[in-house]
Amino acid sequence: MTDLMREACLIDGQWVTADQWIDVDDPATGERIGRVPRCSGAQTQQAIDAAERAMGSWARRPAKERAAVLRRYFDLIMARQDELAALLTREQGKPLAEARGEIAYAAGFIEWFGEEAKRVYGDVLPSHADDKRIVVLKQPIGVVAAITPWNFPAAMITRKIGPALAAGCGVVLKPASQTPFTALALAALAQEAGLPDGLFNVVTGSAAEIGDVLTSSETVRKLSFTGSTEVGAKLYEQSAPSIKKLSLELGGNAPFIVFDDADLDAAVVGAIQSKFRNAGQTCVCANRIYAQAGIYDAFVEKLAAATAKLKVAPGTEEGAEIGPLIDDKAVKKVREHIADAVSQGASVVTGGEPHTRGGRFFAPTVLSGVTQSMLIAREETFGPVAPVFRFETDDDAIAMANDTPFGLASYFYARDLGRVWRVAEGIEAGIVGVNTGLISTELAPFGGVKLSGLGREGSRYGIEDYLEIKYVCLSI
Numbered sequence: 001m002t003d004l005m006r007e008a009c010l011i012d013g014q015w016v017t018a019d020q021w022i023d024v025d026d027p028a029t030g031e032r033i034g035r036v037p038r039c040s041g042a043q044t045q046q047a048i049d050a051a052e053r054a055m056g057s058w059a060r061r062p063a064k065e066r067a068a069v070l071r072r073y074f075d076l077i078m079a080r081q082d083e084l085a086a087l088l089t090r091e092q093g094k095p096l097a098e099a100r101g102e103i104a105y106a107a108g109f110i111e112w113f114g115e116e117a118k119r120v121y122g123d124v125l126p127s128h129a130d131d132k133r134i135v136v137l138k139q140p141i142g143v144v145a146a147i148t149p150w151n152f153p154a155a156m157i158t159r160k161i162g163p164a165l166a167a168g169c170g171v172v173l174k175p176a177s178q179t180p181f182t183a184l185a186l187a188a189l190a191q192e193a194g195l196p197d198g199l200f201n202v203v204t205g206s207a208a209e210i211g212d213v214l215t216s217s218e219t220v221r222k223l224s225f226t227g228s229t230e231v232g233a234k235l236y237e238q239s240a241p242s243i244k245k246l247s248l249e250l251g252g253n254a255p256f257i258v259f260d261d262a263d264l265d266a267a268v269v270g271a272i273q274s275k276f277r278n279a280g281q282t283c284v285c286a287n288r289i290y291a292q293a294g295i296y297d298a299f300v301e302k303l304a305a306a307t308a309k310l311k312v313a314p315g316t317e318e319g320a321e322i323g324p325l326i327d328d329k330a331v332k333k334v335r336e337h338i339a340d341a342v343s344q345g346a347s348v349v350t351g352g353e354p355h356t357r358g359g360r361f362f363a364p365t366v367l368s369g370v371t372q373s374m375l376i377a378r379e380e381t382f383g384p385v386a387p388v389f390r391f392e393t394d395d396d397a398i399a400m401a402n403d404t405p406f407g408l409a410s411y412f413y414a415r416d417l418g419r420v421w422r423v424a425e426g427i428e429a430g431i432v433g434v435n436t437g438l439i440s441t442e443l444a445p446f447g448g449v450k451l452s453g454l455g456r457e458g459s460r461y462g463i464e465d466y467l468e469i470k471y472v473c474l475s476i
Ligand SMILES: NC(=O)C1=CN([C@@H]2O[C@H](COP(=O)(O)OP(=O)(O)OC[C@H]3O[C@@H](n4cnc5c(N)ncnc54)[C@H](OP(=O)(O)O)[C@@H]3O)[C@@H](O)[C@H]2O)C=CC1
Pocket: 147, 148, 149, 150, 151, 174, 175, 176, 177, 178, 205, 206, 207, 208, 210, 211, 212, 226, 227, 228, 229, 231, 232, 234, 235, 248, 249, 250, 251, 252, 282, 283, 380, 382, 408, 452, 453
């Protein structure tokens, strides 16, 4: 493996271990690939203290110097892209081609926010009196706690530490226990890039124990979380007594609507890209596919034909397109959603069963005759299942798309300009893909509405959540 694979945590510039350990397995084989320390609450507090100490001098450095360190960090990540991708696929399972893409996507957040560091501007505002002057300063918010999920073990981390470091903040990261090695490798490269000791700390271990220390600490002024809505709500509640600023990127239930004036072949390509990326384990995957009545049968036939061609294989195998699901619980949820839909009248057009490769591999699946009453319409499947619902009118499509407490990503294919505007404005979501199934870029504001979260990550909007505004009133 690579020297970047660390079975230790980074606290205050030192690689440390603990008395207890957490095993990490390869989702493709179930084999143990390594272990990481089960850090204690005391070690988590050490990381918070280190981040507070380190951020003072870091924030006082000229922005151009901070930007140069982040540029070096970007260059190091890209120079080690293949090793990082191999490590990511080993612990998360996604196809190597997707893992390489994620590493470049992740590095993009470091590059983008390294440049943004030089453009954190304040204001001088028209004053309220001739002997007063109004100045607005933007300053780093303070120590940032970041808690990230297993499905994007690199990008979800740099989407948080990029703006945090650029703004001048110290960071304590708790990565997902199922995919810690990519996070620890990124920490090793941060050290090599010249980030000061203690500025970026990574602790692995009991989520609840580490989370309790991070959320209760008054030194931690900002919590950025990506993961399930259930855990996000718990962290929101735990953070209330210390009045932290929160960014919450939570669950989704993305609608993907195909209107009768759509380019059907393009819509099939978009549906495959959105639905089956990371074996359907992304919060922005098409979770519900709606096809207008006049083109329903043709679309289902085309989608099923394309789905059946997808290659299911371990991520390291040449040409792999659908890797294993992250764990047995994920396979169980996929089976439950299919069984519930079929029991209520849906039909399996292709797939529907665990793949012949066994283990956590599942055959990419298309269901027809799906209705809003089914579990698959209400819950995020987080697996390779494309349920296709039929609708009649544009208003029906918008109403069905919005019939969910979530509102992260959404997609639709149509060519009539009036229809595009009406649907884009009518859908309750933070992200709308029009005639595309791929929306992920560091250049755009990513985030959801309703139960899908708070705040935006990426783009020039993304750094604002790591800054505080200070109003200085000068009497002259
Ligand atoms: N909106 C978005 O951008 C994204 C949303 N998600 C959503 O997350 C879910 C899948 O990811 P998954 O990782 O299972 O989500 P979880 O919410 O279970 O876990 C996310 C992170 O939170 C940690 N965590 C879990 N419980 C606690 C706790 N009590 N206190 C502190 N931290 C805790 C986990 O640690 P540990 O691993 O140790 O359990 C992990 O690091 C899906 O619902 C998906 O939609 C996922 C990715 C992106």
